[in-house]
Every structure is written in structure tokens, then in C-alpha cells.
Amino acid sequence: MKKMLVLPLLLCVVTLFSQNEKQDEIMLAKIRDEGLNRSQVMDIAFYLTDANGPRLMQSPGYFKAANWAKTKLTSWGLQHVALEPWGQWGKGWELERFYFALTAPYYKPLIGFPKTFSTGTHGPEHAPVVLLNATDSTGLLAYKGKLRNKIVLLVRNDSLPLGFGPDANRYTDEQLKELAAYDPRAGVSRASAVKNEPVIRLLTAAELLKMAKDFAREEGALCMLSTSTRNSDGTVFVQNGTAYSPETPETFNDVAVSYEDYMTIQRLLQHKIPVEIDLEIKTKIYAEDQQGYNVIGEIPGRDKKLKDQLVMIGGHLDSWQGATGATDNAAGSAVMMEVMRILKTVGFKPRRSIRIALWGGEETGLHGSENYVRNHFMDTTTRKYNAAGDELSLYLNLDNGTGKIRGIYLQGNEAAKPVFQKWFEPFHDLGAGTLTLRNTGGTDFLSFDAIGLPGFQFIQDPMEYGSRTHHSNMDTYDHLSAEDLKQASTIIASFVYDAAQAEEKVPRKN
Numbered sequence: 001m002k003k004m005l006v007l008p009l010l011l012c013v014v015t016l017f018s019q020n021e022k023q024d025e026i027m028l029a030k031i032r033d034e035g036l037n038r039s040q041v042m043d044i045a046f047y048l049t050d051a052n053g054p055r056l057m058q059s060p061g062y063f064k065a066a067n068w069a070k071t072k073l074t075s076w077g078l079q080h081v082a083l084e085p086w087g088q089w090g091k092g093w094e095l096e097r098f099y100f101a102l103t104a105p106y107y108k109p110l111i112g113f114p115k116t117f118s119t120g121t122h123g124p125e126h127a128p129v130v131l132l133n134a135t136d137s138t139g140l141l142a143y144k145g146k147l148r149n150k151i152v153l154l155v156r157n158d159s160l161p162l163g164f165g166p167d168a169n170r171y172t173d174e175q176l177k178e179l180a181a182y183d184p185r186a187g188v189s190r191a192s193a194v195k196n197e198p199v200i201r202l203l204t205a206a207e208l209l210k211m212a213k214d215f216a217r218e219e220g221a222l223c224m225l226s227t228s229t230r231n232s233d234g235t236v237f238v239q240n241g242t243a244y245s246p247e248t249p250e251t252f253n254d255v256a257v258s259y260e261d262y263m264t265i266q267r268l269l270q271h272k273i274p275v276e277i278d279l280e281i282k283t284k285i286y287a288e289d290q291q292g293y294n295v296i297g298e299i300p301g302r303d304k305k306l307k308d309q310l311v312m313i314g315g316h317l318d319s320w321q322g323a324t325g326a327t328d329n330a331a332g333s334a335v336m337m338e339v340m341r342i343l344k345t346v347g348f349k350p351r352r353s354i355r356i357a358l359w360g361g362e363e364t365g366l367h368g369s370e371n372y373v374r375n376h377f378m379d380t381t382t383r384k385y386n387a388a389g390d391e392l393s394l395y396l397n398l399d400n401g402t403g404k405i406r407g408i409y410l411q412g413n414e415a416a417k418p419v420f421q422k423w424f425e426p427f428h429d430l431g432a433g434t435l436t437l438r439n440t441g442g443t444d445f446l447s448f449d450a451i452g453l454p455g456f457q458f459i460q461d462p463m464e465y466g467s468r469t470h471h472s473n474m475d476t477y478d479h480l481s482a483e484d485l486k487q488a489s490t491i492i493a494s495f496v497y498d499a500a501q502a503e504e505k506v507p508r509k510n
């Protein structure tokens, strides 16, 4: 009797299991076909960059892009699509006009970009330039009373290293092996793989520059110029002129200049040849709505038991002002939007709910994601995750430029390793599959990871990120690689499918 019952039951389970497997196979093939052969990721990227302009947080450009994304996500059939406020953020700023040229000893247009919250000039100005030949606060005092309405720069004692290395590169097999072999118990890895990450300026130089800038402002100077050896070959890295503050930011005209132009001015002044500049900066502050916003959209889950559980994906939508933030991070935003489009197009009806978040305020300190996690997933008294946080299966982030996915940073979560290993299996032919216990940082998954929620960032080929595009005036659509972004969209769409259908949530680290 017992035997007779067990056999049909077993058959039933086996049939169901293989039916599900078959269904998964069909859907994953559809996702791959849609993602690789009918991709819209570059079109999405075009609207976020060329068509929109820079997306500095809280600027009109940010809201234009956010509203465009909202309309697009809605048109694909996502639900609960909204610009979701997270609380106080602060004022917006936008550059409306800029003119910057050498007029003495000869005429030459100069390469420069105003830093955020530069106040602006009173229309076109013409000003002599003063070189501060100082290495400390005492040295600065020699210029007391001499800087009113002058354009000021601080003396530099470096020279331009010639660019023998390639601008762009991909991870080699050896570098990926090194990442995969990383053992957190063995201490800090000196992986050569991280070489291409952004260079951090020496604190002492930054402190001196800040001191000189404060001094110039107090002395009534018109504008401060600054540069670094990275600002060469037409590339200028430009971001904030003042630290983020929800109150009125401390302001002054502060222009990031190409290294070559900066040093030309310095050499002329060191040779006692007077330098004059024509300068006009027009900026606008936006103070009406000071709440911060993320763009949110959802594909609701269909499984009675699992629909309250959540699979999230995201990337930040805000950018710096020197260009259109193509690799940082229209790339990640476009990929995540494309993931949702692919999933809707193939008719995926997920068991768990799937949510996309395009974060605001990342560039000044992960504000959008941090506040989202606090508002949705955190118990404010225990400062741990709440019931909704408990229902979160996974958060996947993309924000390391245009490079294709090579693997994933496990953030020390060994339990998640076999899960991702399996999900990567169909993508070895696309160059992806490295799992490293090494941690990475600097972007929005950290807001989840900080309270033990499973948030992950993918390993991406560095491409020209550290050398050329990250926070520079060259972060434009032309530096996006279509093939890489298609690969990333396809892999993430498949991961979301896997996560939404799996019997279990993604395991968390202890």
C-alpha cells in the first residue's frame, strides 16, 4: 500500500520539478534573446545623456531625466512608478552660462568648468590673474589686501606625467583569478586589478587648496582656479566646489582648469608677464522643492506566499555637471531600466515582486539609497532591518562604468556564493562568472550592506573609467560600449528572473 502511494507521488514531484526547469530554460532563453538581439539600452542611454544634459542632483536636468524615466517605465507596464520623496535633501544648482578666455598676453580660449555652487559673476568680467606663491597659511598672508576682484591660482610644483599607458583596459584572466582567490582572512589584497580606480589627491595638497580658496574668498577675489595632473589632454575632472550641506552651501567662484592651461598661466606669471582673463559665470539656485527623490517602479509578484518578498535592482541617476554622466551612471540606470523592459517584454510573471530604484544624491554621499533603506527596511530604534527588510531577497547594483559584467563582489557573503555561481553558469561564454569575497565600495549597495541586507555590486571591466570618464567633462555617450551594456542587461535580467523564482531567498551573511 505504502509503496503504491510513494511512487506516483515521487513521479508527480519529479514531473513538476522538470516542468519548472523546462519553463525556466525557455524564459532564460527568451531573456537572452531579447537582451542581446533587440536591446534598447543605448536608446535609453541616449535619452538620459545627450537628450537630457547633466543630471546634477536637484537640478532641472535631474528632474527632467527622472520624469522621463518615470514615463518610460510606466509605458512598459510597471506599477507604482513614482518619484518617491525620501525627506530633506537641499538646494539645486545649475550652470546657465560660462565664458573663459585668456586675453593677455594674447587671446586664447581656456578649458575649464565651474564647480558646483559657484556663485557667478556680475555679467562678463575682465580680471588680472594673481599666482599665490605660498605653501602654508603664513605664505598666504603676503597677499593680504591684494586679491580684490582678481582671479587667483595656487602655485604648483609638479609636472605632467606622459600618458604611456592605455586609456582603456579590461580585466585579464590573471586579474580575475586573483580576485576569485581573494581570502578575507589573509588580509588586504594588493590586487593589481584595482589599479584603474580613481586616484585620490593627497590630503595636504587638498587642505592647502581649501585654505587658499577660503583666503581668496575672504579677500574679495573674483574666482579661484584649480587643477590636477589628471586634468590633461582635454579632460577636466570637475565636481563639487563645496561640501554637501542641506543648508545654504558656502559659495565662491571655483573653476576646474585643464592642467596645460593652468601651468601656462603659472609660467607666464613666474616670468613676470601679466596675465588677464575674461570670465563670465551665470548660475542659478533652485530652492523651491528641497526634498530628495528616487525613481521607483515595480513588477508585482504573483505567488501568494512569495509576493511580499522583494528582488531589487538599482543604480544612481544623478551625475556631476561637467558632462552628461554617461558612464557614471547613465550606464547603470539605462541597464537597470532595460532589465525591466526585457522582463516585461518576455511576459515574465514573477513569483516575488521586482522593484527598480534609480537613486538620487549618490554623488554627494549615497543619500537616496541610504534614506530609502532607512524609510523602508529599517527599524529606527534597533537600527537593524524591519519586517520589510526581512522580506528583501536581494539588491543588485550597477555603477562602475560601461564595462561588461565579469562577476560579482560577494561582500564577504560566502553563503551566497553557490547561488551566484549557478546563476552565472549560462554566461561563461559572455566572459562573466568570477566570484570574489573581496569587498568593493563607493556606491549604493553599501546602504543595504551596512545593515546586513544582501546588496551586491557587479565586477565590471574598468574600461576608461578611472583614466578618462569618471566625474570628468568626457563622460559622454561616445564613451559607452553598446556590446558591454547589452551583456550587462541580459545577465542582470536573468539574475532577477532566477531570484524572483527561486524557492529560497538569497542567503545572508552572518
Ligand SMILES: [Zn+2]
Binding pocket: 316, 328, 329, 362, 399, 443
Ligand atoms: Zn557613480
